[in-house]
Amino acid sequence: VARDSIGVGLLGLGVVGSGVARILLERASTYRERVGVPLILRRVLVREPEKTRAVELPADLVVTDPRLILEDDSIDIVVEAMGGLKPAYELLAEALTRRKFVVTANKEVMATHSSELLGIAQRSGVDILFEASVGGGIPLIAPLKRDLLANEITGLSAIINGTTNYILTRMAAEGITLEDALSQAQALGYAEPDPAYDIEGTDAAFKLAIMAGLAFRTEVVPSQVYREGIGRLTPRDFRYAAELGYSIKLLAICRRDDGVIRARVHPAFLPADELLAKVDGVYNAVQIDGDLTGKVLFQGQGAGSLPTTSAVVADIIDCAHDIALGIAQQPQWRINPNAEVGGMDDLETRYYIRLTVADRPGVFAEIATQLGKNMISIASVIQKEADETAQSAEIVIMTHRSRESALRAAIEDLSALDCVFEVGNYIRVEG
Numbered sequence: 001v002a003r004d005s006i007g008v009g010l011l012g013l014g015v016v017g018s019g020v021a022r023i024l025l026e027r028a029s030t031y032r033e034r035v036g037v038p039l040i041l042r043r044v045l046v047r048e049p050e051k052t053r054a055v056e057l058p059a060d061l062v063v064t065d066p067r068l069i070l071e072d073d074s075i076d077i078v079v080e081a082m083g084g085l086k087p088a089y090e091l092l093a094e095a096l097t098r099r100k101f102v103v104t105a106n107k108e109v110m111a112t113h114s115s116e117l118l119g120i121a122q123r124s125g126v127d128i129l130f131e132a133s134v135g136g137g138i139p140l141i142a143p144l145k146r147d148l149l150a151n152e153i154t155g156l157s158a159i160i161n162g163t164t165n166y167i168l169t170r171m172a173a174e175g176i177t178l179e180d181a182l183s184q185a186q187a188l189g190y191a192e193p194d195p196a197y198d199i200e201g202t203d204a205a206f207k208l209a210i211m212a213g214l215a216f217r218t219e220v221v222p223s224q225v226y227r228e229g230i231g232r233l234t235p236r237d238f239r240y241a242a243e244l245g246y247s248i249k250l251l252a253i254c255r256r257d258d259g260v261i262r263a264r265v266h267p268a269f270l271p272a273d274e275l276l277a278k279v280d281g282v283y284n285a286v287q288i289d290g291d292l293t294g295k296v297l298f299q300g301q302g303a304g305s306l307p308t309t310s311a312v313v314a315d316i317i318d319c320a321h322d323i324a325l326g327i328a329q330q331p332q333w334r335i336n337p338n339a340e341v342g343g344m345d346d347l348e349t350r351y352y353i354r355l356t357v358a359d360r361p362g363v364f365a366e367i368a369t370q371l372g373k374n375m376i377s378i379a380s381v382i383q384k385e386a387d388e389t390a391q392s393a394e395i396v397i398m399t400h401r402s403r404e405s406a407l408r409a410a411i412e413d414l415s416a417l418d419c420v421f422e423v424g425n426y427i428r429v430e431g
């Protein structure tokens with residue numbers, strides 16, 4: 001079908017939406033050349049039309065009723081930058097049902113409802129693109145869907161939340177507490193007033209669910225992602241990590257071992273010379289292991305108005321191209337609906353364990369006995385400073401590869417010992 005223009009309806013005019021609106025208007029002539037016909041922003045949905053925005057739009061473009069976008073036949077592409085599940089999911093489902101292409105930046109919707117949305121898109125002969133939902137401006141979705149298609153992907157490790165990476169970078173560099181690093185992040189606008197969504201690993205788990213689904217061509221939902229936030233990390237953990245040659249990062253990891261996919265988000269020790277260990281501040285990075293490519297690393301700004309706009313607008317241009325040429329993309333990448341997603345019990349990795357113990361002879365033998373009973377073998381032990389008044393000492397143990405279920409049982413047994421005053425922390429060691 002020959003088209004003389006392609007209409008865009010935008011849902012949301014916040015951080016991402018205003019970047020998208022601005023760039024579509026400013027670069028209209030460039031994009032016209034790239035698409036072949038003009039790409040026209042026809043309507044923008046907001047809650048409060050009176051609000052001052054980062055972009056100035058003609059007043060008749062801004063609406064508060066989504067029907068004016070969904071029912072407008074001159075709108076071919078619905079771009080969602082509202083966030084949240086409701087009403088975003090229903091609006092996107094209806095847009096697809098009405099045979100509109102959809103571009104979304106919404107990780108929550110894509111992590112939770114991608115199967116339904118992909119199904120509707122396929123039945124309607126349109127497509128839903130979501131590059132901006134993971135890693136802001138970093139190309140991740142397209143490489144996973146397309147460029148790495150010839151590979152068997154064996155695993156993926158990522159630093160995918162800028163807020164927590166900023167906090168951990170400050171804790172490592174300055175020896176400060178989580179609370180102090182969080183205050184710094186909030187003062188700079190890198191953390192929300194309510195930081196739970198980032199600190200507890202929820203944001204990273206949504207993004208990992210999306211990437212894991214693409215990497216293994218199956219469905220991985222957020223409830224299948226094991227999740228542990230950064231709340232238990234202390235300045236001591238950072239000090240000992242540095243002494244032992246490690247960085248501490250909040251990692252999002254997905255691997256397939258013996259046919260079982262395991263997806264997890266948790267703090268981890270990473271050897272300081274690994275690529276991911278050097279990704280600092282608000283930067284994100286994703287390392288993908290392909291059987292043909294070996295390790296491939298994608299790094300860049302995982303959030304922010306313009307980096308995210310870059311991903312959204314690329315998806316818009318991609319859809320516009322297909323519409324202009326009359327191609328309906330068929331999202332065929334999810335071909336393995338019954339892949340087994342496993343829990344944590346059978347995970348095998350190494351661990352760092354920090355204990356406060358009684359400062360007296362024989363204590364180490366008691367601890368070693370409990371670990372041995374649970375089949376956990378010790379790679380090294382360091383006794384850290386003793387506190388003479390409390391008659392306690394701190395011990396740091398690095399284990400060999402052990403099963404997660406065994407480690408948990410051992411931690412319980414250790415907590416029950418009279419000579420163990422406190423299990424300060426235990427952290428998985430990767431790489």
Ligand SMILES: NC(=O)c1ccc[n+]([C@@H]2O[C@H](COP(=O)([O-])OP(=O)(O)OC[C@H]3O[C@@H](n4cnc5c(N)ncnc54)[C@H](OP(=O)(O)O)[C@@H]3O)[C@@H](O)[C@H]2O)c1
Pocket residue numbers: 011012013014015016017045046047048049051080081082083084086087105106107108132133136302303304305308
């Ligand atoms: N910010 C980033 O760096 C970034 C990066 C990657 C992905 N994302 C994703 O992009 C999406 C948008 O994020 P954002 O940071 O741009 O959010 P934001 O600044 O809070 O903007 C949200 C926009 O959506 C509008 N909106 C929300 N609910 C609405 C409703 N029920 N009806 C009509 N309008 C509604 C708001 O209207 P009002 O302005 O009138 O309130 C606002 O303009 C989220 O899914 C987010 O996860 C963001």
